[in-house]
Amino acid sequence: TYPMWVDGLPQYKQEAPKTPPNIILHYVPFKTAWDWLILILTGYTAIMVPWNLTFRNVPGDDSTLYVLFTDSIVDVIFFVDIVLNFHTTFVGPKGEVISDAKIIRINYLKGWFIIDLLSCLPYDVFNAFKPESSQNQISQLFSFLKVVRLLRIGRVTRKIDQYFEYMAASLLLMILSFVLLAHFLACIWYYIGIFDLNNGIKHGWIPRLLLDFDVAKGSCNQQPNNITFIQQSIRSQTNLAYITALYYTLSLITSIGFGNVSATTFYEKLVSILFMLIGASVIRDCSESIRWRATFAGPLGPSEGRATPNTLTAVSPKHSNRGCNQSLKKCSMYATRSRYHDMMASVKDFVKTHSVPKDLAERVIDYVTSTWAITKGIDTAKVLNYCPKDMKADLCIHLNRMVFNEHSAFRLASDGCLRALAVNFNIIHTAPGDLIFHQGESIDQLCFVVSGTLEVIQDDEIVAIL
Structure with missing residues (x-):
């Protein structure tokens, strides 16, 4: 049996990001199943496009109509995928879920839209209605443009690691x-x-x-x-x-x-x-x-986190690993995968050994996953300890620049004061629904909200949003 005070603890529930009515979360079961369908059809395209260009480009072939019908269905599905991509959330560089429709569309237009559009055009249909006067030239042009569909392989390979771990x-x-x-x-x-x-x-x-x-x-x-x-x-x-x-x-x-x-x-x-x-x-x-x-x-850590994290001090730095050669880069990549694998294995073993309730276990795993997506497995404190005192202070000033620039409390502080404060700041990442402070607790730290929102609750009512 659990102690009586356990019943008084707030129940944790994963909080899905609030999205507009026409926006789809990128991790919902429907979108996952749809991504698998696109993956399978991309494999079909990768096989059939060169086959049709070389072996089926024969006049009077009985299979031409069947291939045309099948490719037309694939083109329609790829076109629907383009529409869905204009209404699907994605994870930003800081680990947050981007659900703003305008940002989603701009990001897609700047990314894979052109390739996706060229790959879903019905070239066989265009070729079927070509003018007889320019039959050979247009037929060769449309046959060559089919190769553009193979560019979708590049997009699929970016998602392969999420499934083949x-x-x-x-x-x-x-x-x-x-x-x-x-x-x-x-x-x-x-x-x-x-x-x-x-x-x-x-x-x-x-x-x-x-x-x-x-x-x-x-x-x-x-x-x-x-x-x-x-x-x-x-x-x-x-x-x-x-x-x-x-x-x-x-x-x-x-x-x-x-x-x-x-x-x-x-x-x-x-x-x-x-x-x-x-x-x-x-x-x-x-x-x-x-x-x-x-x-x-070991498996590759996911590049996308589901939860929308809150950061209470400063965001973690971007990490750029510039290896001396390709072998060193691969060594670093697989070493990072191994660390993630060991960490997740330890978390899952802990959950299983101590019979942690399902809701709490999902909370822990989701927190660890989203934290890894933000930090990329980099121990900021360990990196800072490599540096001398003066360099460490400069790095801490840079890491906490958003706190110093956006809060009026530090507006009149001297450089020496900011450097002394910066080295004592800690980065805290919290999951949605986590309680930072309980009413009546003694406070031994002061928090600044850098990203995300913080709710102040009193008597089960939200009295402020920071």
Whole structure:
């Protein structure tokens, strides 16, 4: 049983930021499910755009109508996503939830709006209604503009870390990214083969593939001098051509080539050289990433906090880690992830060991998460202790500049007085609904509100808002 005085404690409830009627919180279940849908459709786009440009750009193909219908649905969903982004909150640089409609729209217009707009335009529909007089030029233009849809991958990768936190999931994501790269290169390899055929080159990898295929079947129907026959044959063997191209690119970028599919023409050799350079670079990055993940295994702290924090002294400084090289930057990144992982594991173990009630446990976890989002895991006091006394005072003056500039109590204070006060200031971050002082308590500190609001409650009524 709990003591009698526990019943008198105020019940903590997470306070959701108050938003206008047409604004959606970015962490509600609907928005989370919607982000997953956009993630899946972006993966579909990343696969189908290069496929359609290379393998399905054939007049009279029966699948053209199906692809057009599917892509139109995807375009509509992407357009709806643009509308939602104009009405979705985001987390500001200080960890606060931005719910002002004007600020949200300006931030989105300055950010990903142009890319999102270009990626959702129905290029296939435009291409279907092109004038016959300029059929080839406009068709090629719209086919090229489809590649713009791949720019959405850059936006999705910024949110991937929120869902793929642990090492196993990160490695799975790395493998999928590698396969996606091989898919892109396979489409390029097939396009090079078709390009050589259109230029009358008969000794490329596509004619040799068809010849080997006919020999394996025991037939000799191949007509090596007939370019039209080769083009028609490869169109009927699309799956074989794609699998062969994917097999070649995977064996090339992984340096496991067997030579049964090789480059013979000028453009095939040129592209193969580029593929090998890309493969070497990707394998190097993957090896370093795996090594650092194995050394500093742990989840990445979320970049967005849900609660709107109050800061009672001064905001924490922005941290800029300028490593000497890429390896040091990765080391610092994974070390930070490891610290966050250890901290959250300790908090969850504490909650589980002491059977903390669910509401209070959510309060603790939300507070730790939002605090980490603001401080980025930086111990300000530890950094200040590295500095000599005079430099420490200068830094404290800078950290608490908002207090000194905005409050009239310090207007006439001398520089020496401000320096002496600044080194004794502490930064306090509070969660929504927390009680700073109880009525009747002795006060041993003086607080200044820098960001957020503070309610003064007397007899269960709000008498002032600071």
